[in-house]
Amino acid sequence: MNYIDHHAHMVSRTTDDYEKMALSGCVAVTEPAFWAGWDRSSADGFDDYFRQLTVAEPQRAAAYRMQHYSWLAMNPKEADNRELSKEVLKRIPKFIGCPTVLGIGEIGLNRITRNEVDTFREQVEMAIQYKQLILIHTPHLEDKKKGTRICIEVLRQYPELKPENVLIDHAEEHTLEMILEHGYWAGLTLYPMTKLSAVRAVDIVEVFGPGRICVAGACDWGPSDSLAVPRFIMEMKRRHHAEELIQRVVFDNPVQFLGQSANFKVAPRAREVSPAMA
Amino acid sequence: MLTSEQLIDEYFVENRNRVLEVAAFLDRLDRADESGQSVLDFRLRAFGEALSTLSAPALADPAGSRLNRIQELLSDPTTEPIPALDRKSARGAYDLWSAEARQ
Ligand SMILES: [Zn+2]
Numbered sequence: 394m395n396y397i398d399h400h401a402h403m404v405s406r407t408t409d410d411y412e413k414m415a416l417s418g419c420v421a422v423t424e425p426a427f428w429a430g431w432d433r434s435s436a437d438g439f440d441d442y443f444r445q446l447t448v449a450e451p452q453r454a455a456a457y458r459m460q461h462y463s464w465l466a467m468n469p470k471e472a473d474n475r476e477l478s479k480e481v482l483k484r485i486p487k488f489i490g491c492p493t494v495l496g497i498g499e500i501g502l503n504r505i506t507r508n509e510v511d512t513f514r515e516q517v518e519m520a521i522q523y524k525q526l527i528l529i530h531t532p533h534l535e536d537k538k539k540g541t542r543i544c545i546e547v548l549r550q551y552p553e554l555k556p557e558n559v560l561i562d563h564a565e566e567h568t569l570e571m572i573l574e575h576g577y578w579a580g581l582t583l584y585p586m587t588k589l590s591a592v593r594a595v596d597i598v599e600v601f602g603p604g605r606i607c608v609a610g611a612c613d614w615g616p617s618d619s620l621a622v623p624r625f626i627m628e629m630k631r632r633h634h635a636e637e638l639i640q641r642v643v644f645d646n647p648v649q650f651l652g653q654s655a656n657f658k659v660a661p662r663a664r665e666v667s668p669a670m671a
Numbered sequence: 672m673l674t675s676e677q678l679i680d681e682y683f684v685e686n687r688n689r690v691l692e693v694a695a696f697l698d699r700l701d702r703a704d705e706s707g708q709s710v711l712d713f714r715l716r717a718f719g720e721a722l723s724t725l726s727a728p729a730l731a732d733p734a735g736s737r738l739n740r741i742q743e744l745l746s747d748p749t750t751e752p753i754p755a756l757d758r759k760s761a762r763g764a765y766d767l768w769s770a771e772a773r774q
Binding site for chain 2: 470473503504505506507508509510532533534535536537538539542543565566567570593599600631632633634
């Protein structure tokens with residue numbers, strides 16, 4: 394089954410992961426800018442990282458006939474450093490014109506400090522100014538509900554921002570309702586330990602329905618699984634869900650959200666027309 | 672969707688194992704904890720409340736599901752950003768007890 398992984402930090406992955414994902418039906422990945430697992434010492438490091446995201450990774454993906462897109466941002470784990478954040482933000486606009494850039498992300502909150510909120514707000518404003526989609530990282534564990542609520546409070550201060558242009562990621566059971574009720578997209582990014590599992594993600598689709606929900610596998614430098622979306626597909630089948638519903642969640646939904654950027658080139662599935670209707 | 676009988680057939684064994692993993696974790700803690708102080712750790716206190724929630728009846732309101740109630744009791748209930756960065760990563764539970772003690 395063809396699928397799209399909207400949240401995959403491929404810079405952390407070997408080429409073998411590209412191959413496994415391509416073999417399992419992944420047609421496109423989108424890679425948000427994030428923390429490297431250690432703090433960078435200068436904004437110059439981000440320049441190189443953004444070149445890696447916009448030049449090197451699309452080439453690695455193309456070798457396996459996969460499309461690679463990216464999001465640019467000062468990530469929430471380093472966003473408390475205001476001085477560094479301001480320098481990084483100055484460097485983002487020159488990459489926005491790259492043909493595979495979809496928007497600003499992943500921006501958001503980590504420990505929910507005042508500085509993090511200020512950096513988040515500036516990046517929301519940048520996305521509005523440059524007419525970019527937004528991908529939001531919400532904090533993990535005990536910080537998630539508070540962090541998601543504060544992100545939404547900030548977003549709602551910008552009436553010109555269309556909620557359908559924003560995906561709030563790392564959603565879980567206790568944050569889904571507030572994300573969906575305000576019109577945003579929700580990302581279910583799956584992990585093998587400590588965070589959301591494929592089993593619970595299927596529960597979420599059963600309880601909330603498939604509307605405005607996308608599923609991803611993180612593919613980051615920590616414990617994560619490049620085949621998380623195929624495992625979600627398998628779990629959906631284990632619950633006897635129809636192929637059509639599964640395709641909607643893993644392909645149609647991301648195409649609808651990401652396709653709001655003119656740079657995203659994956660075509661929607663052709664609707665099957667019965668002979669009587671043709 | 673599966674029937675309740677199908678769900679039990681399909682998911683019982685893996686969840687049986689999860690319960691045993693939790694029991695083994697608590698026994699391991701007991702063996703290591705000669706002073707009996709670990710029950711005072713805020714994470715363990717929250718964990719204990721989560722375990723009580725598991726055996727409580729589900730509420731009709733979806734917000735009252737066992738899972739949502741456990742998510743709530745493991746969440747930071749405060750509403751304002753913190754003034755300065757205290758650490759890089761979350762710890763999994765909010766220290767409600769020392770916060771109460773401070774007041
Ligand atoms: Zn990420």
